[in-house]
Amino acid sequence: MAAAIKALNTRIRANPVSDYFCSTHFWGPASNFGIPIAAVMDTQKDPEIISGGMTVALIGYSGTFMRYAMAVTPRNYLLFGCHIVNFGAQSTQAYRYVNYHYLGGQQAALQAKAKDGLAQAEGSMNSTAASAERMATDAKNKVESTAKDLTAQAKAQVDKITR
Structure with missing residues (x-):
């Protein structure tokens, strides 16, 4: 059994495409894409439910891992893409949070609901x-x-x- 697994692994590693799809360089960012997808979907929700602290933390997290994706060898463009999308979505959420809580968005929303x-x-x-x-x-x-x-x-x- 161990020999069969070793042969299968050798066959996978011999093909660059299958080697990439069976690596953490692919599956790490692919599984991590749930965060930016959720962030993009959340941009359509009420800004009242946005957590300012969590948004700032996710902006820092995405900025850090964008840098990490370019620092590793070979460069991980999929991870970079995942975090640049998340960075953009979280920045949008941060703007919506500030606008709602500090720039009069809450009063405008309440007036619209009242009308x-x-x-x-x-x-x-x-x-x-x-x-x-x-x-x-x-x-x-x-x-x-x-x-x-x-x-x-x-x-x-x-x-x-x-x-």
Whole structure:
């Protein structure tokens, strides 16, 4: 069994492409790409949930490993790409955090939510008023119809009695 594994390893290492795909130079950055993917996805979420301290830590982490990716031999461009994407996404998150908490973004978001709530309330009130108006009109028409029927019945009874 050990000989078979050794032969398989020799065959893998003889081909430069398979040697690269079976190395930590590939699998380390490939598995690490979850961090920048999550960071890019988070740029669409509410800035209220951004952690300022964690964002700064991830910017430092990405900056350090961008440097490391160029310092190792051979250079690891996949690791560099992973961390430059993460650095960009985390920098975007840092800007969003500062804008939201320190440059008036929070007040603007609250005002926008209040305007949306007011517009929804107005729409709801208008539809309720229209519904109530329709119901009142229907009730009025029903009462008038019933009154006409009763009047006709009463006239018929009066005519019947007076004959």
